[in-house]
Amino acid sequence: xxxxxxxxxxxxxxxxxxxxxxxxxxxxxxxxxxxxxxxxxxxxxxxxxxxxxxxxxxxxxxxxxxxxxxxxxxxxxxxxxxxxxxxxxxxxxxxxxxxxxxxxxxxxxxxxxxxxxxxxxxxxxxxxxxxxxxxxxxxxxxxxxxxxxxxxxxxxxxxxxxxxxxxxxxxxxxxxxxxxxxxxxxxxxxxxxxxxxxxxxxxxxxxxxxxxxxxxxxxxxxxxxxxxxxxxxxxxxxxxxxxxxxxxxxxxxxxxxxxxxxxxxxxxxxxxxxxxxxxxxxxxxxxxxxxxxxxxxxxxxxxxxxxxxxxxxxxxxxxxxxxxxxxxxxxxxxxxxxxxxxxxxxxxxxxxxxxxxxxxxxxxxxxxxxxxxxxxxxxxxxxxxxxxxxxxxxxxxxxxxxxxxxxxxxxxxxxxxxxxxxxxxxxxxxxxxxxxxxxxxxxxxxxxxxxxxxxxxxxxxxxxxxxxxxxxxxxxxxxxxxxxxxxxxxxxxxxxxxxxxxxxxxxxxxxxxxxxxxxxxxxxxxxxxxxxxxxxxxxxxxxxxx
Amino acid sequence: xxxxxxxxxxxxxxxxxxxxxxxxxxxxxxxxxxxxxxxxxxxxxxxxxxxxxxxxxxxxxxxxxxxxxxxxxxxxxxxxxxxxx
Numbered sequence: 228x229x230x231x232x233x234x235x236x237x238x239x240x241x242x243x244x245x246x247x248x249x250x251x252x253x254x255x256x257x258x259x260x261x262x263x264x265x266x267x268x269x270x271x272x273x274x275x276x277x278x279x280x281x282x283x284x285x286x287x288x289x290x291x292x293x294x295x296x297x298x299x300x301x302x303x304x305x306x307x308x309x310x311x312x313x314x315x316x317x318x319x320x321x322x323x324x325x326x327x328x329x330x331x332x333x334x335x336x337x338x339x340x341x342x343x344x345x346x347x348x349x350x351x352x353x354x355x356x357x358x359x360x361x362x363x364x365x366x367x368x369x370x371x372x373x374x375x376x377x378x379x380x381x382x383x384x385x386x387x388x389x390x391x392x393x394x395x396x397x398x399x400x401x402x403x404x405x406x407x408x409x410x411x412x413x414x415x416x417x418x419x420x421x422x423x424x425x426x427x428x429x430x431x432x433x434x435x436x437x438x439x440x441x442x443x444x445x446x447x448x449x450x451x452x453x454x455x456x457x458x459x460x461x462x463x464x465x466x467x468x469x470x471x472x473x474x475x476x477x478x479x480x481x482x483x484x485x486x487x488x489x490x491x492x493x494x495x496x497x498x499x500x501x502x503x504x505x506x507x508x509x510x511x512x513x514x515x516x517x518x519x520x521x522x523x524x525x526x527x528x529x530x531x532x533x534x535x536x537x538x539x540x541x542x543x544x545x546x547x548x549x550x551x552x553x554x555x556x557x558x559x560x561x562x563x564x565x566x567x568x569x570x571x572x573x574x575x576x577x578x579x580x581x582x583x584x585x586x587x588x589x590x591x592x593x594x595x596x597x598x599x600x601x602x603x604x605x606x607x608x609x610x611x612x613x614x615x616x617x618x619x620x621x622x623x624x625x626x627x628x629x630x631x632x633x634x635x636x637x638x639x640x641x642x643x644x645x646x647x648x649x650x651x652x653x654x655x656x657x658x659x660x661x662x663x664x665x666x667x668x669x670x671x672x673x674x675x676x677x678x679x680x681x682x683x684x685x686x687x688x689x690x691x692x693x694x695x696x697x698x699x700x701x702x703x704x705x706x707x708x709x710x711x712x713x714x715x716x717x718x719x720x721x722x723x724x725x726x727x728x729x730x731x732x733x734x735x736x737x738x739x740x741x742x743x744x745x746x747x748x749x750x751x752x753x754x755x756x757x758x759x760x761x762x763x764x765x766x767x768x769x770x771x772x773x
Numbered sequence: 774x775x776x777x778x779x780x781x782x783x784x785x786x787x788x789x790x791x792x793x794x795x796x797x798x799x800x801x802x803x804x805x806x807x808x809x810x811x812x813x814x815x816x817x818x819x820x821x822x823x824x825x826x827x828x829x830x831x832x833x834x835x836x837x838x839x840x841x842x843x844x845x846x847x848x849x850x851x852x853x854x855x856x857x858x
């Protein structure tokens with residue numbers, strides 16, 4: 228038995244015989260060419276046939292993994308047909324080089340340009356150039372295309388694997404993938420995840436030379452690979468596999484379903500997000516909306532105040548990703564533990580109780596205005612709701628709302644369209660806000676309870692300080708009572724209320740929140756389906772009171 | 774000749790996919806089109822050259838169009854940049 232560890236790339240357990248991935252052998256050695264014209268023709272023919280293969284791969288990927296991930300094959304095809312590439316190869320052939328060597332040298336030259344770029348993403352594109360060139364070289368060498376049927380119900384091992392090589396294989400027949408190299412953010416990794424194949428990358432040791440056919444088990448969740456497992460390990464992996472499959476099937480069953488209890492009580496389940504990169508996950512996990520878009524990341528990841536234009540473009544994309552679904556964007560929540568240098572905030576002894584969130588916005592209206600204008604402009608692209616953080620008084624809400632309407636009026640007078648209805652809401656994350664939630668409810672369309680801060684402020688326990696763990700109780704009755712009170716006050720005033728903190732994802736509280744009448748829960752994207760499964764398993768009539 | 778500037782707002786900048794789409798858009802026109810980031814200038818119809826700029830969020834680009842359909846080309850490239858980058 229041999230245990231290897233690498234990067235967990237795609238969750239799930241695969242168990243089966245090991246098969247080594249074999250590439251057709253190509254020779255790119257320089258050899259004499261007698262007829263340069265014929266050599267040129269040979270290259271063009273090979274290039275066209277490679278482009279044809281890529282087009283077919285693109286069509287296939289479009290069906291199996293969708294446009295976003297299929298795009299790479301279109302890019303490969305464009306690389307192949309790019310003037311720079313073609314001219315590089317053809318000029319070398321005209322200088323007397325054979326086609327194989329000309330392709331290889333051009334690929335190396337172009338790959339080197341990418342490899343020297345300062346951006347990690349662009350450096351990764353070097354592999355695209357070499358992958359696409361390998362395809363042309365294979366055709367030139369007359370290597371027969373890979374026989375995908377050789378890989379049937381196996382754990383596939385290789386040093387590295389190109390995205391297009393994965394697409395060649397039948398995903399249903401690949402039980403797992405182990406790579407000695409490979410990055411978790413490569414196209415290959417993304418494709419494998421979307422195909423649902425358990426995978427571990429970067430185990431270090433080369434698999435070449437491992438006897439084929441020996442048993443192998445891949446745990447894509449933990450990054451563990453076991454070759455030739457002993458009986459006990461094999462049983463353990465098999466059990467883990469069936470648990471994983473059962474869980475996944477259960478979650479798949481609730482995809483597309485309503486979030487409703489057995490006895491018909493509905494609740495909406497949204498996802499939290501902070502970056503455009505989170506959006507595919509939100510959509511994939513079937514979230515019914517975005518319950519918290521943390522706009523502060525736009526500020527935190529910037530070296531200077533983000534412009535109205537920059538913000539508008541981001542908000543617009545968020546809204547467009549969620550057609551007909553509610554998207555709650557929280558205005559700037561910076562300060563305390565989240566700081567950006569260019570704000571030049573004074574150091575504070577007690578930042579959690581300091582100048583943060585709405586307090587900064589009301590102190591520096593020009594800053595707030597930029598964000599509100601960007602939000603208003605984006606509002607026509609979807610169902611936008613705007614939420615103000617760290618509220619403690621009615622006065623603050625009125626001021627923030629007044630500024631929002633001012634931004635809206637300004638834009639309309641400039642002839643810029645703004646949606647007729649923009650829901651406004653506030654975070655209930657201070658005990659003060661929870662206690663006066665009755666008054667606050669008259670000012671807004673919704674509440675969203677931020678349980679992380681609400682807990683820290685109610686219990687007077689610093690979230691960042693781990694030596695207080697012994698005193699911390701996430702289910703403290705004081706916090707739960709404040710939540711219940713907030714929900715009651717919201718409903719009395721006829722507005723809806725959600726929870727967007729970590730407690731929302733706590734499945735042991737789902738029944739409690741339903742009983743309180745919470746209308747919406749917003750959780751990390753991966754938590755949406757488990758939460759929906761939990762809601763659908765509950766029967767409020769018979770479940771015992773907690 | 775038509776010239777305009779554009780500042781990238783997209784988080785990821787001109788990565789492979791939008792570069793491909795941008796080049797595709799440029800190829801629809803007869804005019805010579807170029808894109809420059811600082812001292813680096815690239816032929817907008819060449820994928821490797823455009824990707825080689827490594828243009829990121831916040832970078833200012835200068836686009837030039839010259840030829841029979843330069844006005845239409847400039848307008849269409851500008852619309853594309855606004856919508857996608």
